[in-house]
Amino acid sequence: MRIPQEAPNRFTKRKVIILLVTFILLSLIVYLYAQSPIAKNLQGVVQGVFSKPKEFIYSLRHSEEKESDIKKENKKLSEKLVNYELMKRENDALKSQFDISSDYSQGLVGAKIVGFLGERALPTAFVINAGEDQKIQKGMPVISDKYLVGKIEKVSKKYSVVITPLNPNFSTLAKLPETGAQGILVGSEEFMVFDRVVITDNLEEGGIIVTKGEVKENGIGILPDIIIGKIKSISKNETSPFQSAQVLPIINYSRLLTVFIITTP
Amino acid sequence: MKLTSTLLLAMFFSLFFETTFFSFPLFFIVSLLLIYTKRDLIFYIAIFVMGISLDMMRMSPLGVTPLCIFASYLLLYVYEKYFGSKDIIVAIFIAFFSWFLYSYFLHYSLHLFFSAIVIGLACWGAYAFILRHRFA
Numbered sequence: 391m392r393i394p395q396e397a398p399n400r401f402t403k404r405k406v407i408i409l410l411v412t413f414i415l416l417s418l419i420v421y422l423y424a425q426s427p428i429a430k431n432l433q434g435v436v437q438g439v440f441s442k443p444k445e446f447i448y449s450l451r452h453s454e455e456k457e458s459d460i461k462k463e464n465k466k467l468s469e470k471l472v473n474y475e476l477m478k479r480e481n482d483a484l485k486s487q488f489d490i491s492s493d494y495s496q497g498l499v500g501a502k503i504v505g506f507l508g509e510r511a512l513p514t515a516f517v518i519n520a521g522e523d524q525k526i527q528k529g530m531p532v533i534s535d536k537y538l539v540g541k542i543e544k545v546s547k548k549y550s551v552v553i554t555p556l557n558p559n560f561s562t563l564a565k566l567p568e569t570g571a572q573g574i575l576v577g578s579e580e581f582m583v584f585d586r587v588v589i590t591d592n593l594e595e596g597g598i599i600v601t602k603g604e605v606k607e608n609g610i611g612i613l614p615d616i617i618i619g620k621i622k623s624i625s626k627n628e629t630s631p632f633q634s635a636q637v638l639p640i641i642n643y644s645r646l647l648t649v650f651i652i653t654t655p
Numbered sequence: 656m657k658l659t660s661t662l663l664l665a666m667f668f669s670l671f672f673e674t675t676f677f678s679f680p681l682f683f684i685v686s687l688l689l690i691y692t693k694r695d696l697i698f699y700i701a702i703f704v705m706g707i708s709l710d711m712m713r714m715s716p717l718g719v720t721p722l723c724i725f726a727s728y729l730l731l732y733v734y735e736k737y738f739g740s741k742d743i744i745v746a747i748f749i750a751f752f753s754w755f756l757y758s759y760f761l762h763y764s765l766h767l768f769f770s771a772i773v774i775g776l777a778c779w780g781a782y783a784f785i786l787r788h789r790f791a
Contacts, residue, residue, distance in 0.1 A: 407729070407732070410728060413699055413703055413725045414725045414729065416718075416721075417703070417719075417722035418718065419718075420707060420718035421718035421719060424716060424718065429717060432711075433711045433717070436712065437711060437712060440670075444671065444675050444712065447676055448676070451676050504675060504712075505674040505713060505714075506675075506678065507763075508678065508762055510677070510678060514762065517714050544714055546714060549714055550714075551714045
């Protein structure tokens with residue numbers, strides 16, 4: 391569909407192009423100076439103003455799931471199974487007197503989810519209303535109940551971005567307590583992959599994967615024994631030194647409203 | 656004036672609802688339509704300020720939303736003015752391509768096939784409506 395040509399107005403043409411180039415340059419300047427104190431403070435003010443409305447709007451669509459009794463029972467049993475396996479190993483370690491149980495003293499900061507990135511049903515990241523003002527730092531784990539929601543990826547004055555285990559940029563050391571199999575858990579958009587598991591280790595379908603723990607010297611990092619998900623299927627090739635498994639999350643990320651960040655005290 | 660106020664309202668609406676209620680780049684499309692129909696400085700400033708606010712709230716790199724919007728429109732404007740053509744197909748293609756890159760790099764929900772059809776039809780309909788409105 392074509393329209394009749396207007397008589398070109400050189401002044402208007404030039405004016406519009408100058409205006410557009412000016413705003414593009416302004417945007418570039420803002421982009422380059424995004425980490426300056428002025429930009430950060432302004433960001434904090436804007437985030438503070440919009441925090442409550444966004445919290446409310448998020449809760450409209452993402453109401454906390456009223457679980458059926460069977461689902462609740464299933465979750466409780468999964469948690470009991472993990473606890474049993476962990477206590478058994480700790481008992482064995484204490485008996486042998488060769489293992490050292492680590493004692494992490496941590497704090498907990500509660501936060502509301504105010505946004506998400508990726509698909510609504512399987513979000514790859516959340517935006518939460520806790521940031522530098524609440525002493526949040528990059529790398530801190532985020533949990534809901536006994537389940538891993540993700541880890542802090544980006545922090546600003548009042549908001550932070552949490553990447554979920556479904557995010558392709560997420561990876562953590564993980565283990566299967568029932569058999570002692572260890573590997574790396576990485577995200578893959580719609581599911582997780584428990585990868586680099588030695589071929590001689592046993593993996594079981596339905597097994598609960600938990601974090602192995604990777605806490606740095608400053609106390610920041612994912613703590614051990616937090617539930618991540620359940621094995622759905624196993625991929626094993628006898629000629630390969632490693633095997634992997636597809637892991638699905640146990641909790642429904644799209645139904646979360648409140649999460650907790652494990653901080654250093 | 657009705658179209659302008661509708662677009663401004665949609666832009667303000669998307670500040671709250673984008674990435675909170677839905678993961679769709681509504682602000683980008685509405686802003687592109689607004690600066691295409693109204694070349695007033697006030698609207699350029701509004702898009703700039705609201706774009707940066709949106710970046711602050713979705714924790715994306717500051718300035719990336721207005722940068723993408725103005726760069727897309729500059730491309731469209733230069734093509735129309737210097738090649739002397741107002742071919743609707745090219746306009747839709749530029750809008751669609753800009754939208755796709757913006758959605759992909761800022762991790763919006765990408766059900767590509769379905770979204771492409773919806774956006775393509777929406778651009779076609781909006782562009783046809785604007786042309787009829789402008790030259791009525």
